[in-house]
Amino acid sequence: MFSLLLVIIYIAFISLGLPDSLLGSAWPVMKDSFNVPLSFAGIVSMIISGGTIAASLMSDRVTRKLGTGLVTSISVAMTAMALLGFSLSRSFVVICLFAVPYGLGAGAIDAALNNYVALHYASRHMSWLHSFWGVGASISPYIMSFSLGTKLGWRGGYATVSVIQIVLTIILFATLQKWKNGKMDFGDSGKTSSKPLTITQAVKIKGVPSVLIAFFGYCALETTTGLWASTYLVEYRGVDVETEAIFSSLFNPGITVGRFLNGFIVDRFGDKREIRYGISTLTVGAILVGIPFKSEIFALAGLIVIGLSCANLSVIHATPSNFGRENLQAIIGIQKVSTYVGTTFMPPLFGLIANGVNIGLYPIYLAVLAVLMPTITETLNLSIG
Template sequence: MPLLLIIYLAFISLGLPDGVLGSIWPVMRQDLGLPLYSAGFIGAVVSVGTVISALNSYRLIYHHGTGKVTLVSVFLTALALLGFSFAPNLPVLLLWAVPLGLGAGSVDAALNNYVALHYQARHMNWLHSFWGLGASTGPLVMGMVLSLQYSYRFGYRLLGGFQLILVVVLLLSIRRWEAPHKPDLVGHASEPEQEPVKQSALALAMLGFFLYCALEVSTGLWAVSYLVEVKALDATEAAFYGSLFFLGITSGRMLSGFVSFRLSNTALIKGGLLVCLVGIMLLFFSSLQTSGFSLLLLGLGCAPVFPSMIHETPRRFGVEQSQRIIGLEMAAAYVGSTVTPPLFGLLALVLGLAWMPALQVFILFLLFLSIQLIKRFLNT
């Protein structure tokens, strides 16, 4: 099996758990007797685990190799999903959130850097479309489980089983991975020693990843609850609508791979942000008939932003700096994922979810501003 295909499969496993909690939360919290905002704490624990593993990604890959790190990471997420299916209360959910987070960060940073160095922009977009395939499959499976009158616990067990199948695939292909070594730079001309990274540009790059994940996670985790609490949609119907956001990301990244033949990474980022703005405004003014389309459009807008920012990293900061910097960018992204869920949850408790689109527009504006300032600092 080609290595690139194995990397694609690994990204399916990364995405599979990401949209599940938000899509099932209106039902899950009632079954467990939990308040609305507590989902934010679960998401925060997951994100803390990803931050820790992302910051240690270079060290883990160096000592154990990408193949073994990927295999163990997917196995951890499989155990976590199965653990969620048996959890009787919030403390146990928080406990299982730890391996769910640790399973994602290291492999995410390593594989993103590998593709950024060795493949063109279209492959980065297609790589992340496989993440979207996993992320859209999770809510879709949960929606089908609920429509068939099964418990959400069965849905978690089904998804955990999918992850275990991917574990077997990775185990059988373990010899395809290279032995433990520092990130390979084959295919890139050797470069003179890079100038010190401009700290302002690096800080802005990290801020951009923080803000993007704040936007994506807030939508993935709270959009279904927004439709139920504010737009008065049925929980089962809203869960299906929630999957459209991740479907938009998946299909949008596949399309962006082809568009990247003609448009630069920067053009893809700015175009995506504009589509996001339209999707958020449509969500705010949406009726029952247009709610699903607004989330689909928002997913299409988000699609090219994250992979294009990653693919720009070696060009902005140099090949020799890219593994370290992508690790920092992934950590910043996960910090955004950590801070946003409890923040949105607490604000929802105080103000209600009706304000959510306004905050998303503000995040979008700051993201656009950070991208413009990076371009000015680096003269790109």
């Protein structure tokens, strides 16, 4: 039963990753359908991010009341409805309206499943869980690309992923009992010995501010690296477009493969040592990107090192041991908020810096974020003993 439940959890995380790459893949065509500027993709993205943040902040209370299985099922149903709404929309305003349940569903399932796996399973399963998210995020551009190459168009791409989500919703509702027959769901029946924590109460817990800053820095570094790598390599380092495309395309799959491989070794090292190794290699990767040699091999290798290093951070799985099982859901919820804030605002911030100063500051920006993390995580280790 536990193995079947794990399969369900992994599939649910694939479904979480599926919608994440659709907007970027489809927007060049979508904008023409609605006759809106290219920049309007940012509006949709911000609405989705706002929904994920709101859902993460509510995750403790909602998951305690409904249980992880039901929250997961409802969340996937919401994203399925939102994706179907995207495919049927005839105006940009309607797209924005459907972006709300899109974000709420994604945020709820993300926080709930991270909490459940951190509470009940070994570190390797957390690593593999996020690897399966990468599988979903890697598949969806191909689905959209295929649809754009046929009469289905971008609407067909969204509809296809919606159908996949609908099928998964049916499977999740049909297997709800597995969550109760397997390991105990912290939210089952809504009965627990402790009350949900408010955001203020959670932040006041010793060490929580440190872990939030660490999450912010890590996610900011990962997304900034992925977004600006191509521009930096081509415009500043003079790497030819073909070579750049090959190496940049390895960044996200590198994270996915790294997380999968990391699952086989993380339990041997433990969460704290694994985090230290990951942050150390992240810093090395940022330095390699910035080494001012004429040969581009160091910068290209640095991107791969950063991608693989991002797989070696088990901060979420360490949450129960750091802050207690009873506080897990609340803290994971606000950790996810730090994630979304870092991914939403820090890459555009570097864009402003690159535009106003110089794109050559890219490796320095990454290095500052990389150095921030060991400073904060070691402060966290000292504060909690």
